[in-house]
Amino acid sequence: MGARREFLLAGAAGLAAAALLPREAVAQVPATSEVVGTEHWAAKRVGGESIRLFLWRKRLRDPAAGGPRRGTILFVHGSSVSATPVFDLRVPGKPEYSVMDWFARLGYDTWCVDCEGYGRSDKHRPINADVATGADDLAAATEYIAKMVAEPRVLLYGASSGALRVALFAQRQPERVKRLALDAFVWTGEGSPTLAERKKRLDQFRASNRRPIDRKLVHSIFTRDHPGTSDLTVVDAFADQVLALDTTVPTGTYIDMSANLPLVDPEKLRVPTLIMRGQWDGIASFQDLANFFAKLPNPDKQFAVMPGIAHTSFRAKNWQLAYHLVDSFFAQPTPVYTGN
Numbered sequence: 001m002g003a004r005r006e007f008l009l010a011g012a013a014g015l016a017a018a019a020l021l022p023r024e025a026v027a028q029v030p031a032t033s034e035v036v037g038t039e040h041w042a043a044k045r046v047g048g049e050s051i052r053l054f055l056w057r058k059r060l061r062d063p064a065a066g067g068p069r070r071g072t073i074l075f076v077h078g079s080s081v082s083a084t085p086v087f088d089l090r091v092p093g094k095p096e097y098s099v100m101d102w103f104a105r106l107g108y109d110t111w112c113v114d115c116e117g118y119g120r121s122d123k124h125r126p127i128n129a130d131v132a133t134g135a136d137d138l139a140a141a142t143e144y145i146a147k148m149v150a151e152p153r154v155l156l157y158g159a160s161s162g163a164l165r166v167a168l169f170a171q172r173q174p175e176r177v178k179r180l181a182l183d184a185f186v187w188t189g190e191g192s193p194t195l196a197e198r199k200k201r202l203d204q205f206r207a208s209n210r211r212p213i214d215r216k217l218v219h220s221i222f223t224r225d226h227p228g229t230s231d232l233t234v235v236d237a238f239a240d241q242v243l244a245l246d247t248t249v250p251t252g253t254y255i256d257m258s259a260n261l262p263l264v265d266p267e268k269l270r271v272p273t274l275i276m277r278g279q280w281d282g283i284a285s286f287q288d289l290a291n292f293f294a295k296l297p298n299p300d301k302q303f304a305v306m307p308g309i310a311h312t313s314f315r316a317k318n319w320q321l322a323y324h325l326v327d328s329f330f331a332q333p334t335p336v337y338t339g340n
Contacts, residue, residue, distance in 0.1 A: 034061045035104045037088070042144035044116065044137060046125075053137055054120035055144065056084055058100040059109045070107040070331050071155050071178065072145060075099065076138065078160030078184075079253040080213055080221065082119025083112035085241035086159070086314065091234055099314050099323070106327060109149060113141045115165065117210075117250040128209040130252030131263050134165035135172060142169075142176045153178035155330045160184040160283060160311065161253035167264040174271050181326050183276040184283055184311050187292040189261040191285030194224065194311075199258045206255060210248040215239045225310035226280035231317055238315060257283075266292045272300035274329040276322065278309035299338075302329060 040055040063069060075087040087110075089097040096102060100110040114121040115137045117129035127133065138156075146152050156177050158166030163185035170177040189195045205211065218239040222230040256263060273296055277289055286305070293303045304325050306313055313322035 033105045035059065035101045036061045037100075040111075040144065040148070042113070042140045044140035046136075049125075051116055051122045051125070051140075053116065053122070053140055054083075054114040055111055055141060056088060056100075056113075057109070057111050057148075058088065058098075058104045060104055060107075063107075068107055069109070072109040072149050072151050073103060073111065073155045073157060073330065074138070074141060074145060075110065075112040076134070076156070076158040076162035076166050077112070077115070077118070078158075078162045079257075080217065080249055081242045082114045082245050084114075084119065085238055085245070087112040089234075089238055089241060089315075091237045094234065096319065097234060097237075097315070102323060103327070108155070108330070111141075111145055111154075113137060117252075119245045126209060127250070128252035128255065129250035131161060131164045131168055131256045133252060134161070135169040138165060138169040139173060139176075142173075146176070152176065155179050155181075157181040157183065157326060158185075159314070161257060164253070164256070164263055167269060170271050170273075171264055171268050174269075177271045179272045179274070179330055179332075180269075181274045181276065181329060183313055183322070183326075184278065184281055185275060185289065185292075186257060186284035187262050187264065187266070187288050189257065189284070190288050192283055192288070194282035195257055198254060202255065202258050205251040205258070209251060211251050211254070212248050213243070213246060215243065218242055222310070222312055222315065225278075225282040229278075229280065229308060229310045229316050229318075230312065234315060266295035267297060269296060270298055272298055272329075272332075274301070274325065275303045276313060276325055277303075277305050278311055278313055278316070279305060279307050280310040283311055300332075300335065 035058050037058045040057055042053045044051040044053055077083045077086050087099045091097045103110050115134045117123050142154055153176055156166045163182040167182055170180050222235050275289055275293055306321050308318045309316045
């Protein structure tokens, strides 16, 4: 009963914050603050081989222009797309769709990484790049970032299978994670209509290390759960940038999410954690995430349901709500008193 009461209180607070947030309350980012981007490469050692992982970094040219520094964010992509289209989308007249620019202007040092098999990272190994492989990628990426910024812990955000990657990494190496945001996460998969459909193609996914992607598949990410939640002109620009980098992607995360859940043990996830669920997300049921949330041992945790959003919060019409939730959680002061 205690765990249920804890969830209901924390969950209600998150729901209320999400439901009542006015548009004016979202931080307005000064568009005149110049953001610069730089390419980086991390090396992941696998046996005697070095795997090159592409990282993209964006921050203010003049750090003083963004006010107090808020920390270092590493953004991690999902199953069917690489990092830069998700987190640094370029849409003429719509600068807000670059997540990295937005957060850089708030004072964050922002990074994203192409996991092995995606985007500009190495793709030559004959593997399907499952969730555990992605967690290995994050070990290499965070080690590199720590050397570049002289900061041992990152603020870690992952969406969909990216949320599984970051959660597994945080479970393995909590000393490298300051705060964790899990967006469109799934625990057991119970009650998921999307995964029920995906399981029907499990033999097909197991037969190959890679699967094809095209414009129709990219569009389906935004329309399968609840059409109308995203601006399709933005989705078109997104599809252009996704397909310029990849026309096939690894099958490993699809197999994991269809046949191998759960991959993360909430009782071993001890870092401060935010769970974000779109109102109409078909990947995970509310109850699946509620059960996961209740088992998280760190009292510094939040559960937020995002109204009017399906699976992809950063590309939704209600993107400001998602940005606000991540910024609020990442910028939250460390508790002075914890009762210990």
